[in-house]
Amino acid sequence: MSTLRDTYEAVIGLEVHAQLMTKSKMFCSCPNEFGAKINTNVCPVCTGQPGSLPTVNRNAIELGVRAAIALNCQIRDESIFARKNYFYPDLPKGYQISQYEKPFCEHGKLTVKLKSGEEKQIGITRIHFEEDAGKNVHAAFGTVVNLNRAGVPLIEIVSEPDMRTSHEAGQYLRALHSILRYGDICDGNMEQGNFRCDANISVRKRGETKFGTKVELKNINSFRFVEKAIDHEIDRQIDLVEKGETIKQQTRTWNSGKNITELMREKESAHDYRYFPDPDLSPLRITKSWQDKVRGAMPEMPEQVRQRFQKDYNLSDYDAGVLTASKELALYYQETVKICSNPKASANWVANELLGRLNAEGKEVYDSPVSAMQLGDLIGRIDQGEISGKIAKTVFEEMFATRKNPADIIKAKGLVQISDTGAIETVIDKVIAANPAQYADYKAGKVKLFAFFVGQVMKETRGQANPGIVNDLVKKKLDS
């Protein structure tokens, strides 16, 4: 059955601002770090003192080139830094150094996997460099400006309006995030605002080729509600169209508390930013040989790691995909394997137990209470027969809850597996003695009762007996 919504399609384009992982700011040597005391990472340049001049951070450019290569963009030999002029308290120079007419790269693409199993290619219009603004802190008595972040290097990645559903947008964003993380280009921390996304959304009747009026949805700063926020906006626009109202060009923001998008501002007459080439900087030249150098030193991208995992660890395509979904996870998995030397078991534990628990608690890999080293240690103990797989799950739960090492938990709770045949035989004798009727039946040919005796022995040993040994010995005793 087709719903009203199915008669419409959305057109979505995303603009992502990603902070570059440099040591210093874009145009001055101030530290690029989060969380410093107010107005401490500042100097004459980033506070816009008279007479100060910008100097371009070479590493910022290299990280940008990495992004351009990872996103299959065409890099310009020569691009221009331009001034974007507007007044705002967090912008101490009264202009932002950015790139306008000639960004450093254009015409890229990113392939994303959809839940249907299909792949879709999303075009990248352009990537350009710019400096971040400071932070206006709004208080009751006024606005207080902190310039620590002013001048931090950013790339802005602008997609083509190629996405049609919130799912596609979400997958694009995740894939982009993953690439920037894998490339050590951006740390991807959304809470700190190091990876920020704005969406341009419009709707139109299916089959229509013209774009509708677009609404800009600002500050989508968590993966958790990307889809929800976009869906809500799509629904809002469809409702308006259905009611015969016109969609106004607006900027809206997602209120994650109320689960709605809210109006930030109506688009007045377009801003006149009076862009012009920054006369303090020469054209940005990125030579072919420089590009080659960056290409040669590129960190592994998700697709390469996935292939490597399949090959080196003999993982299925699916498992390799799950384990490389983020760089943190891939590193976690790799570290786990290094400790226990069991790729298959590591894959199961990481993909099922660990991710399951993390998802249930809404945690990310980087704040997992169980470290890769601890998990590897746990798996090693199963492989060495110290504990059973079943007991290991109990131990894992405890590790997750308490951050303790497996050895400590096993010791404290007396969970060490019993492999002592003498001790196990004693228990078997006890069980047989306690169940004479079942023993008689077994002897009479009811061999199915074998499982009953094994179960009883395991129960008596509270699951700590080595199941393999128990099997062998029970068989031996019953058949003797």
Next chain:
Amino acid sequence: MMEFNQLDMRSLLEGYQKKQFTVTEVVQASLKAIDLKNPKLNALLEVNAEKALTRARALDADISKASEKKLFGVPIAIKDNILVKDWQCTAGSKILEGYRAPYTATTVQRLEAEGAVIIGKANCDEFAMGSSNETSHYGSCRNPWDLERVPGGSSGGSAAAVAAGMCPASLGTDTGGSIRQPASLCGLVGLKPSYGRVSRYGVVSYASSLDQVGPFSRTVWDCARLLEVLSGADKKDATTSHLEVPPYAARLQESSLSQVTLGVAPQWLQGVDADVKEAFDRSIEQMKKEGAKIVEIDLPRTRYSLSVYYLIAPSEASSNLARYDGVHYGFRAKEFKDSEQLYNRSRGQGFGKEVKLRIMLGTYALSAGYYDAFYLKANQVRRLIQQDFEAAFQKCDAVLVPTSPSTAFKLGEKTDDPLKMYLSDIFTLPVNLAGLPGVSVPCGLDKKNLPIGLQLIGRPFEELKLLQIAQAHEKIQGVLRLP
């Protein structure tokens, strides 16, 4: 006590080496001259006797090493649009009233590293926008040759301070003639280096693609010595050249006039005052007599310089001056009901008439719909002007032209008409537009006993050749006396 303030810089340096006097004595003489003359001239906006004397005593303790420093014990005034840590830096504007520089400009660091003593901050047109020093919020500066007249601008205070004998040298900035024109009007040597020769770090930006720092002095040798200290790449200014800096002063005598060809553009000389023209022709004749070859050149597109300059400079300025908003430093309007008004009033009240005119002109030239016709077009014509010079330098080593079409004019004489004022820079503007070095040297006095300046324009980064020609000219004419 000797008349130190009659000495040029080189004589001071020699005196120190011969232990004829101390830095403290020289600085005291400087401060005395300032006390005596500054109330009338208004050349210096801030003087710090204590700082200067402390510095002088420190240098005196090391006077045996005088010969190791290129500017040992030389009192120097710094235009008030160049930052010196802890000194005021107003750029002649109300909007920077009370602003204390949090750091020191690269050029000033270099002067100090060579033993110079900063004696004061010199008056200038507001944000270096002017040709007479009359746009300064802190009052006009006057010409030591005639107190009724302007010293030129925008570096009027820097020129007046040297001409009045307050100090043997000073720093100015030149965006469209702001060193050469006041040097001409005050009878001094003033040089604007090739774009990128000298660091702009710590210089209040007016028009970033045109601004350069340069020296004022009484002699060509002094100018050469100052230039070799100021020049060279600076990590903090991405527009500075890495070309080696020659020891300009030591190499002044290497070339004679018989080895040079000088270009004169006849169409440039129309509209030049008769006295100025006469002095110019006399200089040409003298140099010809010494063996210089004179050729006629044509610079057809330089006639658009005024339009090009007054589009490009204000465009860049409109952006460069956006930082003065009353939020982070500088003047903030007393009354405002919200942040919008804080911006509008602080800027409306903090900037003077001419600065607001240029900000609006530039804002207009960059705004949507006008960018191509104004800003872009101006930059394209700028390229043509540069090409005119490139062609001329195929035929000659330096271009000669009067620095200014007239000598010092009276205060208020040209303030009513912006274009009339702008025309006093007609011979200096094209040099900035083409990024070339230009030096103004004295070439006599007019009938009113006012100095006349001759401008030499050279190929990019050929300051040495320019100074060698200037040196030969000075040898013929002699060093101009102080007023």
Next chain:
Amino acid sequence: MLTRDEVLKIAKLARLELSEDEVAFYQNRLGRVLDYMTELKAVETSKDAFVRHVPLDAEPFREDISESFGGRDALLKNAPALEEEGFLLPAILESE
């Protein structure tokens, strides 16, 4: 010639509050100067020709080394108003 509204629009873009007298004054002055500049229209130029004022041997890059300025107090001392070491101004509406 510029209209009064054009002058007001430019002044707004440039964040300059002008008195009535100033509006008239700048309308006249800007008009005169801009009229003069129309002479450029007649000059034939090529689209790509744009002056490169920066010397070709200028070093365009700085190495990525972080360094603290050390003169923070001198920067803050110039602020017209501070609150808890932040630059203070009346509350602004959230917009770009």
